[in-house]
Amino acid sequence: MRRVALAVVLVGLQLQRAAAQPEPTPSEPPPAEPVLKASSDDIDLSTLGLEPGGSSFDDKLNIYGFADFSWYWQHWGHDNHLVKQNTRTFAIGNLNIYLAKNLTAKARTLAELRFTMLPNGSQNADGSYVDTTAQDLTNFYRLTQWGGIVIERAYVEYDVTDYLTIRAGHWLTPYGIWNIDHGSPAILGTGRPYIIGEQFFPEHQTGLDLFGKHYVRGFKVDYHVTASNGRGATESQQDQDTELALGGRLEIETPWGLKLGGSYYRGRYTGLPTTGAPAQTYHEAASGFDAQYDRGPLHLQLEVNARERHYDEGARALSATGFVPDGRDFGAYLLAAYRFDQLWNVTPFAYGEHYRPADHGYFIGVDTQNLGLNFRPAPALVFKLQMTRARFVDGPQALAGQVLYNTSAQAAWVF
Numbered sequence: 339m340r341r342v343a344l345a346v347v348l349v350g351l352q353l354q355r356a357a358a359q360p361e362p363t364p365s366e367p368p369p370a371e372p373v374l375k376a377s378s379d380d381i382d383l384s385t386l387g388l389e390p391g392g393s394s395f396d397d398k399l400n401i402y403g404f405a406d407f408s409w410y411w412q413h414w415g416h417d418n419h420l421v422k423q424n425t426r427t428f429a430i431g432n433l434n435i436y437l438a439k440n441l442t443a444k445a446r447t448l449a450e451l452r453f454t455m456l457p458n459g460s461q462n463a464d465g466s467y468v469d470t471t472a473q474d475l476t477n478f479y480r481l482t483q484w485g486g487i488v489i490e491r492a493y494v495e496y497d498v499t500d501y502l503t504i505r506a507g508h509w510l511t512p513y514g515i516w517n518i519d520h521g522s523p524a525i526l527g528t529g530r531p532y533i534i535g536e537q538f539f540p541e542h543q544t545g546l547d548l549f550g551k552h553y554v555r556g557f558k559v560d561y562h563v564t565a566s567n568g569r570g571a572t573e574s575q576q577d578q579d580t581e582l583a584l585g586g587r588l589e590i591e592t593p594w595g596l597k598l599g600g601s602y603y604r605g606r607y608t609g610l611p612t613t614g615a616p617a618q619t620y621h622e623a624a625s626g627f628d629a630q631y632d633r634g635p636l637h638l639q640l641e642v643n644a645r646e647r648h649y650d651e652g653a654r655a656l657s658a659t660g661f662v663p664d665g666r667d668f669g670a671y672l673l674a675a676y677r678f679d680q681l682w683n684v685t686p687f688a689y690g691e692h693y694r695p696a697d698h699g700y701f702i703g704v705d706t707q708n709l710g711l712n713f714r715p716a717p718a719l720v721f722k723l724q725m726t727r728a729r730f731v732d733g734p735q736a737l738a739g740q741v742l743y744n745t746s747a748q749a750a751w752v753f
Contacts, residue, residue, distance in 0.1 A: 397441070400439065403436050405434070406430075406522040407428070407748065408428070414742055434450055434490065444496055444497040445497075448491060448495075450490040451490065452488040452489075470485070471483050493547075500550075501550040502550045506546055511543050512564070512601070513585075514626050514628045514641045515630065517541060523720055526673070526675055526710065527687070531691050533643060533669030533691055539626065539645075540605075543573070544573055544574045545583075546566070547562055549562040556592075557593065558591040559590055560590075562587040564586060566585075570609065578617070579619070581605070583606070584603075585602055587601040588600050596629070598627075600627055603624045606620070606621050607622060617653060618649075619653035620647050620654075637673075639673040639689075641670065645667045646665075646666050647666075662696075665696025668693070669691065673689035675687035675712075682713040682714055686710070687708075688707075689708050702730050703731045704731065706727065710723055718752040719752075723747050724745070726744040
């Protein structure tokens with residue numbers, strides 16, 4: 339199991355124990371324990387051989403990352419003339435690069451960049467498509483298509499005490515399970531659950547994150563307290579409404595394999611004003627509960643999230659049925675997996691999820707059932723196969739009552 343954790347540490351992730359390798363045999367020496375505490379939940383410096391304050395202190399720049407390649411086949415269960423009946427495609431999903439460096443014995447920095455083919459092929463609000471085809475002046479004016487870069491994380495952190503680290507910059511919101519374990523080699527399925535993608539909590543924030551951990555009689559307590567610009571149209575560069583968003587997380591890990599976590603976020607969203615209309619503005623509050631249980635090869639995982647939104651007067655967004663109302667979004671999923679020692683440590687898994695948005699005229703409510711297999715022939719390489727049935731129970735008229743079947747396969751690897 340520790341061999342796989344080492345591989346996932348190389349991409350700054352906490353690998354789910356469901357996808358882990360078998361425990362080392364007695365003939366294999368156990369890995370060395372970290373000399374100092376891992377002050378960041380994103381990167382275990384001592385495991386990488388970067389031990390601040392120790393004799394092997396290393397301040398060289400470390401570069402590593404992960405990538406994935408997928409195949410999708412989608413089919414609608416009922417006649418729907420507004421969408422393609424069948425879609426088959428290959429796709430490059432992620433190509434993420436990490437840059438990590440020790441600055442001092444107590445300070446370190448981490449940046450994560452995602453290289454993407456977007457915006458080429460994406461759809462604008464008016465229904466048109468983006469075409470990034472351009473002439474390459476260095477190749478006899480032949481046509482090429484350019485992509486973009488997404489800055490997933492860029493921060494510096496400092497260990498104030500053994501129980502407190504301050505992180506400043508652009509970081510992943512510490513909530514639930516799947517938002518932190520967002521890398522494709524670290525998760526069981528070919529993608530995250532639908533409710534995680536809907537971002538009840540913001541996926542990223544820009545500001546301060548104070549965090550730490552403490553051990554009490556075999557129990558481990560992790561905490562986060564956050565203050566940021568919140569969610570907005572320019573959240574990474576400027577706070578449009580000059581109101582701080584506050585949040586926090588508390589997680590307790592027991593000696594018998596059970597983890598329980600609770601998360602909270604409260605802030606104000608402010609968009610950019612458009613010609614003749616004010617900026618979309620609303621107050622939001624999100625709360626979440628998550629649980630994990632690992633016993634030998636058995637893994638159980640649960641997340642429940644809810645979000646309240648209340649728009650400012652005259653600053654509501656428009657949907658297909660009029661102005662978006664105030665209300666509560668709710669979503670949950672439950673996952674179960676079991677790891678075998680044969681067939682590349684094959685891990686069958688299944689999960690179901692339930693999502694109900696506050697506005698049924700624009701957002702789509704969905705229930706899904708998912709079955710899959712996870713194969714790990716090497717700690718740094720995983721193959722996945724997943725089948726999904728998604729039923730859209732409400733939403734825009736074109737999708738209400740529709741059933742979508744999706745079969746996907748994926749290869750994800752660490753480098």
